[in-house]
Amino acid sequence: MTSLTIPRRFNGPPTSGNGGYVGGLLAERLGESSVEVTLRAPPPLDAALAVRAREGGGLSLFDGERLLAEARATALALELPPVPSxxxxxxxxxxxxxxxxxxxxxxxxxxxxxxxxxxxxxxxxxxxxxxxxxxxxxxxxxxxxxxxxxxxxxxxxxxxxxxxxxxxxxxxxxxxxxxxxxxxxxxxxxxxxxxxxxxxxxxxxxxxxxxxxxxxxxxxxxxxxxxxxxxxxxxxxx
Missing domain, CATH: 3.10.129.10 (Hotdog Thioesterase)
Structure with missing residues (x-):
């Protein structure tokens, strides 16, 4: 088990982490090119949060025993609409x-x-x-x-x-x-x-x-x- 902290600068709502930033932290820890992150609860700022390995692969983020997010490697096939100039x-x-x-x-x-x-x-x-x-x-x-x-x-x-x-x-x-x-x-x-x-x-x-x-x-x-x-x-x- 390791830990991470979301600095207050990287908030989304006023008192919790930006969802994308939190997802990117977990993707970075997972080390895969394509990652799915599910947010389960608002992650607090400036707090030591636990990163735990998930059974079967992936990572989970906890605040104490409260599950905040889950990350797993996955494939992503996504076609874009016409891109504006x-x-x-x-x-x-x-x-x-x-x-x-x-x-x-x-x-x-x-x-x-x-x-x-x-x-x-x-x-x-x-x-x-x-x-x-x-x-x-x-x-x-x-x-x-x-x-x-x-x-x-x-x-x-x-x-x-x-x-x-x-x-x-x-x-x-x-x-x-x-x-x-x-x-x-x-x-x-x-x-x-x-x-x-x-x-x-x-x-x-x-x-x-x-x-x-x-x-x-x-x-x-x-x-x-x-x-x-x-x-x-x-x-x-x-």
Missing amino acids: LEYAAAAGAIGRMRAHGRGGDPYRRCFGCGIDREDGLVIVPSPVGDEGVVATDWTPQSTLAEPDGTLSAPIAWAALDCPAGFAWSHRLPDDAQMVTGRITARIDVPLRAGERYVVLGWPIARDGRKLHAGTAIVDAEGVVRARSLQLWLLLQA
């Missing part, structure tokens, strides 16, 4: 950030992934492009997010993949709808690098009651898919 994505991102600035009382304004009030975060705030339900933004990772060799770690890449799935659904739901990440299956095909400009996109796939399925991807300026994810989000009951 960087210029189109940049325009959509500008609209997304403008709208986010105008939303008072948003509990995610300080989310590491999409929080508009986080200068030290990713500030990935996509908005709709076209008529297919796709949301997109441009994104250039800051050097402060990178490892010494300039690449982004798995937790940072997974955090970048996380929130766009929520945005893909939020534009189809009432303004007061609340949802959380339930499961992320992600694959990093080519490491992301600080200073490079990307298109980040998300799209809805299917809905089953409170279960919202979506895909996300990060694509570079040459059209190469660098990372992708299939996600399940849960719509919270009022």
